[in-house]
Amino acid sequence: MTVSSLNIAKFGGTSVATMSAMRNCAKIVAAEPATRVVVVSASAGVTNHLVSLANTPLTQAQIIDIIEKIKAIQYSILQDLGKPPELSEKLESLLEALIDAAQHEELLHRDDLKDTLLSFGERMSSLLFTEVLKREGVNAENFDVRKVLRTDTTFGEAVPQLAEIERLASQLMQPEIIDKVLVTQGFVGADEIGRTTTLGRGGSDFTAALLAEALGAQSCEIWTDVVGVYTTDPRITDTARPLPELSFEEAAEMANFGAKVLHPATMEPALRQDIKVFVGSSKEPEKGGTWIVRNCKHEPPYRAITRRKEQVMVTVKTPKMMHAPGFLQQVFTIIAKHNLSVDLVTTSEIAVSFTLDNPANSVAEKLNRETLDELRDFCEVVIENNYDLVTVVGNNMHSAAGVSSKIFWSVRDYNLRMICYGANPHNMSFLVHQDDSTEIVKELHRSLFE
Ligand code: ASP
Ligand code: MG
Numbered sequence: 001m002t003v004s005s006l007n008i009a010k011f012g013g014t015s016v017a018t019m020s021a022m023r024n025c026a027k028i029v030a031a032e033p034a035t036r037v038v039v040v041s042a043s044a045g046v047t048n049h050l051v052s053l054a055n056t057p058l059t060q061a062q063i064i065d066i067i068e069k070i071k072a073i074q075y076s077i078l079q080d081l082g083k084p085p086e087l088s089e090k091l092e093s094l095l096e097a098l099i100d101a102a103q104h105e106e107l108l109h110r111d112d113l114k115d116t117l118l119s120f121g122e123r124m125s126s127l128l129f130t131e132v133l134k135r136e137g138v139n140a141e142n143f144d145v146r147k148v149l150r151t152d153t154t155f156g157e158a159v160p161q162l163a164e165i166e167r168l169a170s171q172l173m174q175p176e177i178i179d180k181v182l183v184t185q186g187f188v189g190a191d192e193i194g195r196t197t198t199l200g201r202g203g204s205d206f207t208a209a210l211l212a213e214a215l216g217a218q219s220c221e222i223w224t225d226v227v228g229v230y231t232t233d234p235r236i237t238d239t240a241r242p243l244p245e246l247s248f249e250e251a252a253e254m255a256n257f258g259a260k261v262l263h264p265a266t267m268e269p270a271l272r273q274d275i276k277v278f279v280g281s282s283k284e285p286e287k288g289g290t291w292i293v294r295n296c297k298h299e300p301p302y303r304a305i306t307r308r309k310e311q312v313m314v315t316v317k318t319p320k321m322m323h324a325p326g327f328l329q330q331v332f333t334i335i336a337k338h339n340l341s342v343d344l345v346t347t348s349e350i351a352v353s354f355t356l357d358n359p360a361n362s363v364a365e366k367l368n369r370e371t372l373d374e375l376r377d378f379c380e381v382v383i384e385n386n387y388d389l390v391t392v393v394g395n396n397m398h399s400a401a402g403v404s405s406k407i408f409w410s411v412r413d414y415n416l417r418m419i420c421y422g423a424n425p426h427n428m429s430f431l432v433h434q435d436d437s438t439e440i441v442k443e444l445h446r447s448l449f450e
Helices: 017-030 046-055 061-079 085-102 110-120 121-137 162-172 202-217 249-256 262-273 327-337 369-376 405-412 435-450
Strands: 005-012 035-041 140-143 183-187 189-190 197-200 219-224 245-247 276-281 289-293 304-317 342-347 351-357 380-393 415-421 429-434
Touching: 005 202, 005 429, 017 035, 017 061, 017 121, 017 219, 035 121, 035 202, 046 061, 046 110, 046 121, 061 085, 061 121, 085 110, 085 121, 110 121, 110 197, 121 140, 121 183, 121 327, 162 202, 183 202, 183 219, 202 219, 202 262, 219 351, 249 262, 249 289, 249 304, 249 380, 262 276, 327 351, 327 369, 342 415, 369 380, 405 435, 415 435, 429 435
Parallel strands: 005 035, 005 219, 035 183, 140 183, 219 276, 245 289
Antiparallel strands: 189 197, 276 289, 304 351, 304 380, 342 351, 380 429, 415 429
16 A cells, blocks of 8 residues: 655754744644655754764863753753653653763764764654644654665765665555654664764755655655745845746756755755655745746746855866877876865866865865875866855756856956856856855846846
């Protein structure tokens, strides 16, 4: 037996941060009988606290201080639930295990221990949310996602094993969701021998899409604190507006190029299985949201503008490159060997420039002396920081007449360090100085959308 119409609902950190936020989510679940699997993030703030515990050398007093902050977030919800004994006991034992994990002496040096520690956020929030759902009259049950979300062993950035996930979900979840709503953890997985892994920050969206794919769901709802995906980040301009619909490709480009609402990998399962994805606000579900689908009613040339900050530009040159076969391959072999992932590339006769995403200065570790020495063996290398990447996302951008000239006209007063256009019909990207990027996004928004 299978459920005829299945929806997966995912609730983000702010949606499960307090009792009243959780109650809004519970009403959304209760109102939709097709929702049989609920995926939750950790309550807002908890994962950040856990990351500090996992990555910073701390004194005992500092550790206790952070744990108290986590406790305060979860206990306030427990308190509002009237502290039912069974639930209190379960939360208490999770917290005790969390404290042990936080005090493990090898924590700072072992990625497996870090992932176990990070998993407690979702384990606590899903436990609490199950109870809130029951209070709303839903036949809810807490489900340990590690039983089905099989990954490889890349702690911190684990890669899901799709065939195994499908097999395990069919076996262990499918029979349960006939008459129950399973509440499970986003972001968390387990490897072949049961060690806890995580999918990378913001990974709960990805979990929801993976479970939707594994269970053959028709739709996947991502409930967050904004009423959908916007034409651009509303913090940049208050004229940004929510989009009623987006295509899978557009959404994937937006997530890749910096739109914060969706984890970039979320669209992959959706695309493979044609699963409609909805993004809306759990606080204001009546306002609707954005539907991400295979075929949109309209395919406008300009849909949205995104910005990704903290980009590094690397330029490699050699006079010998002229007519020299194999130069690019040599460069990119070294880059790949050091696990650097390249975004934009432009080439000329004697030089190649490319960009690297550099959140929290993470590139420095990989673009180190060794990497540079290897490159400098056969070319000159220049590294420039302080760039942002601005991307216009839309449709048929490389073939529709006038599309690019309108974009170029809007940014004519700015210095564009690099332009990427033509390789993909859905985007056009500029590398610009970080001091200019806000103005550039505003200017583009004004001319393309207002
Ligand atoms: N709790 C995790 C994080 O904050 C995963 C998620 O919320 O999607 O990154
Ligand atoms: Mg998120």
